[in-house]
Amino acid sequence: MSIVLEAKHINKFFKKPVKFHVLKDISFQIKKGEFASIMGKSGCGKSTLLYILSTMDTDYDGELYLNNELITGQDRTHLSHLRNKHIGFVFQFHYLLSEFSVLENVMLPAKKLTEKTNQEIENDAMQKLKILNIEHLAKKRASQVSGGEKQRVAIARALINNPSIIMGDEPTGNLDSYNAENVFNIFKQLSDEQGLSLLVVTHDKDFANKTDRIIQMRDGRIIG
């Protein structure tokens, strides 16, 4: 099965206030359609790792591949294009623009790629809302929908450019158990039925136990 994301011997140092070896020789692969979670105690380096994997932080040693392309050392413009095209993000907080409609929020990341017409982007966005069973919310303002619905809008937005992988930083951290399970089921369906890869940092054991694989971290290392 093809490999979507590969980290090879990633090391990261923070230089201030004192030199600190935060990520230690991190190597792993995420395959197409794989749903993996990253767990570990607070401060073990999960967010720092996700920041590197998502191509946002380029100050690290080692190599990172996205769809078999070496992305380490690429210039910022190319990285930003790759990120937009291949990676979808879902965070603990939805970061929706509250005065914009649900539909407009979902369309926004596609407008950056400028390959499609507005009508095409709108059709794509409606299709994503349908997948998430929230097409009836399309015209509502983001501020007018519930917390669980907002997170589903955020997932639709993450899907709009048909990414190869979705990265989540505590995507259920702000949800009650009903909505958290809902988000898990959506992710599971996307990986099973559409071959989407998912890599999710979580503190939620129930969530992690249901994923295909748990990447366990301790003190900047992968320990299992």
Ligand SMILES: Nc1ncnc2c1ncn2[C@@H]1O[C@H](COP(=O)(O)OP(=O)(O)OP(=O)(O)O)[C@@H](O)[C@H]1O
């Ligand atoms: N910019 C920075 N400069 C120096 N040290 C940092 C910086 N950012 C994070 N750290 C330190 O690096 C370590 C890893 O932080 P990180 O945020 O990756 O942990 P985490 O596992 O995501 O924690 P949490 O579960 O609490 O979000 C922590 O000890 C943190 O204090």
